[in-house]
Amino acid sequence: MGNCLARPKIPTVQHEPPKVQEEAQPDLACAFPPVDKQSQLQRSLLGKRHAEDVTEHYEIGRVLGAGYYGTTRIAVHKGTGEVFACKSINKSRLGDGDAANVRSELQIMHHLAGNPNIVTLHEAFEDHVYVHLIMELCSGGDLVERIMSKGSYTERDAAAAVRKMLEVVAYCHELGVVHRDLKPDNFLLSDPTERADLKATDFGLSTFIKPGQQLSEVCGTAYYMAPEVLLRSYTEKADVWALGVVLYILLCGRPPFEHALDEEIFRMVVDNGVPDFTYHAWDNITEPAKECVRLMMTYSDKRRPSARDMLGHEWIREGGVAGSNVIEPEVLHRMRSFAAMNKLKKKALLFISQHLAPDEIRGLRELFASMDADGSGTITLDELRTGLASRGAALPEGELAALMAMADVDGSRELDYTEFVAATMHACKVQHEQLLIEAFQHFDTDDSGFITREELEVALREHAADAGQLQGDIDAVLAQADKDGNGLIDYAEFVQMMLPGDRASQCNAAKFAANWARTHSQKRSSSSSMQQLNDTATSGGDQQQQECCKCAAGT
Structure with a gap:
C-alpha cells in the first residue's frame, strides 16, 4: 500500500459498559423514588435548579431496553395520549466524562432538531437520581433487521439503505456535527410499515466540529473505526468510513476486519486497512457496488469522498445503476x-x-x-x-x-x-x-x-x-x-x-502456525535435553555396573 505508518499504541476505546438486564419493575414506586419538587438540585446535569417529577406528565410503562447507565421505557403523555420512549439515566453511574457526554448529546439533538431522519428529543426532566429524556419512539427496529426480515434483498435495497444513511450524515456534517459511532444499530425505523422513516439515533459520542478541525479522541465501535481515528487525527470523514463498513456488511454479510479482540481489529485497520473482496459472497456483487465500498473506505481521509460526494455516485443515487440482482441470504x-x-x-x-x-x-x-x-x-x-x-x-x-x-x-x-x-x-x-x-x-x-x-x-x-x-x-x-x-x-x-482464503484470515493462519512451531520447537528441545540426561544416566549406570562386575571378578 505504501503507507509508512508507525504502529500506534493500541488505544482504549470509549465503549458503553456491558449491558445488564435490570429486574422487571412493575411497581413504578420501585422504579422511581418519590420526588420532592421543592428541593434544590445540588449538581444538575441539565442546569436545572429544582427537581422535576416525570410521572406528573407521563405514564411510564414497560421496559424497552436496559443498559449500565439506565433503562428505556414506554412513556404515554397524560394529556395527549401520545406515546414516546423515556430514557432514564441513573446519575450515580456517570463519571465526569459521562456527564459531559450526556450534556453534549442533548445539545447536539437540539441543534439537529427538525430533520425527519433524526430521532427527536421532545423534553428532558431531572430529579436527584435520574435524568429522563423523552424521545420519539421508533417501533420499527433497525434498518438491517428490516432488510433481513424481507428474506432476500437486492443491491438496489442496499443502495437505498446506504443512501438514506448518507443523507442523514451529510446533514449532520453540514451543520458541524460528527457522529463518531455510526453502525447499523444506530439507524432505526419509525414504525413497522413499509413506508417508515429512517431515524439516526444515539448521539452520545457525537461532537461539534469546525471546518479543517482535527479531532484526537479515540471513540466508537471497533468494527467501524477509521484508521485515522486510531491514529488520533481525524475529521468528519471518519463517519464516511464507518458507513463504508456498513455497506460492506450489507453486501457480503460480514465485516471487512474481524477478530475476537478489538486490539487485533485495530492492527488490521491501521496496518493494511484495505477492504478484501476475495470472500465468495462478492462473486455476484457488481463492480459499481464494490467501487462504492472502496471509495468510502479509502485509507487516506484526504482522498476519501465526503458524504455529499458519495450521494452523487451512480450506484447510490436514486434511479442509479444498482440492480435487482439478489444478495444471497x-x-x-x-x-x-x-x-x-x-x-x-x-x-x-x-x-x-x-x-x-x-x-x-x-x-x-x-x-x-x-x-x-x-x-x-x-x-x-x-x-x-x-x-x-x-x-x-x-x-x-x-x-x-x-x-x-x-x-x-x-x-x-x-x-x-x-x-x-x-x-x-x-x-x-x-x-x-x-x-x-x-x-x-x-x-x-x-x-x-x-x-x-x-x-x-x-x-x-x-x-x-x-x-x-x-x-x-x-x-x-x-x-x-x-x-x-x-x-x-x-x-x-x-x-x-x-481458515478462509481472504488476506486477514491467511495472516492469522501464518501467525497460528508460527506460534505452533515455536511452542513445539521448545518442547522438542526440552525433550531432547531430557533424552540426553537419560542417556547420560544410563551410560553412567552401565559404567558403574561394569566397575561392579570387575570388582566381583577380582580384576
Whole structure:
C-alpha cells in the first residue's frame, strides 16, 4: 500500500459498559423514588435548579431496553395520549466524562432538531437520581433487521439503505456535527410499515466540529473505526468510513476486519486497512457496488469522498445503476461453503462446533429451533426447504437435495444440531487458536505433529460407503491440504486449509502456525535435553555396573 505508518499504541476505546438486564419493575414506586419538587438540585446535569417529577406528565410503562447507565421505557403523555420512549439515566453511574457526554448529546439533538431522519428529543426532566429524556419512539427496529426480515434483498435495497444513511450524515456534517459511532444499530425505523422513516439515533459520542478541525479522541465501535481515528487525527470523514463498513456488511454479510479482540481489529485497520473482496459472497456483487465500498473506505481521509460526494455516485443515487440482482441470504452462503468443503474440514468443523461456548452459538441454536418445525431435534429436507424459502432462498429441488446431502456428514438424511452448527457458523468462529490446535490433535492420534494417510483413513472411514469412496475422500483431502506433497498434513497446512482464503484470515493462519512451531520447537528441545540426561544416566549406570562386575571378578 505504501503507507509508512508507525504502529500506534493500541488505544482504549470509549465503549458503553456491558449491558445488564435490570429486574422487571412493575411497581413504578420501585422504579422511581418519590420526588420532592421543592428541593434544590445540588449538581444538575441539565442546569436545572429544582427537581422535576416525570410521572406528573407521563405514564411510564414497560421496559424497552436496559443498559449500565439506565433503562428505556414506554412513556404515554397524560394529556395527549401520545406515546414516546423515556430514557432514564441513573446519575450515580456517570463519571465526569459521562456527564459531559450526556450534556453534549442533548445539545447536539437540539441543534439537529427538525430533520425527519433524526430521532427527536421532545423534553428532558431531572430529579436527584435520574435524568429522563423523552424521545420519539421508533417501533420499527433497525434498518438491517428490516432488510433481513424481507428474506432476500437486492443491491438496489442496499443502495437505498446506504443512501438514506448518507443523507442523514451529510446533514449532520453540514451543520458541524460528527457522529463518531455510526453502525447499523444506530439507524432505526419509525414504525413497522413499509413506508417508515429512517431515524439516526444515539448521539452520545457525537461532537461539534469546525471546518479543517482535527479531532484526537479515540471513540466508537471497533468494527467501524477509521484508521485515522486510531491514529488520533481525524475529521468528519471518519463517519464516511464507518458507513463504508456498513455497506460492506450489507453486501457480503460480514465485516471487512474481524477478530475476537478489538486490539487485533485495530492492527488490521491501521496496518493494511484495505477492504478484501476475495470472500465468495462478492462473486455476484457488481463492480459499481464494490467501487462504492472502496471509495468510502479509502485509507487516506484526504482522498476519501465526503458524504455529499458519495450521494452523487451512480450506484447510490436514486434511479442509479444498482440492480435487482439478489444478495444471497447469509445462512445459504454458509451452507453452500460447508457443502463444498473436503471431508476432513467438515469433520474438523464438527469437532469445533461441539467445543464452542454456548453464548457463541446461541443465535444458531435459535435458528436451528426455528427451522426444526416438529421439534424432533433434526432438520428434514422438507424443513430445510421451508426454512430457506422463508429467508428468501427458494432453491431448485435438485440443488436443495445436493446441499442437504453434502451438509449431512453422517449420512442420516437429516441434519442434526451439530451438523447444522458446523454448516452455518460464521468463519470467524474457526479462528480460535486453541480450538484449532485441539482439532488438529484430535486427528493426529499418535502426536507425531502430522496427520498421516492412516489417520485420515480412521477419521473418514465411518461415513464412507465403501473402500473406493474412502480412498477418494482421502486423496481429495491431501490434494487440497498437503501443500508440500509429502503425503502428510502438518499443523501449518491444516490451519491454512481451515481458515478462509481472504488476506486477514491467511495472516492469522501464518501467525497460528508460527506460534505452533515455536511452542513445539521448545518442547522438542526440552525433550531432547531430557533424552540426553537419560542417556547420560544410563551410560553412567552401565559404567558403574561394569566397575561392579570387575570388582566381583577380582580384576
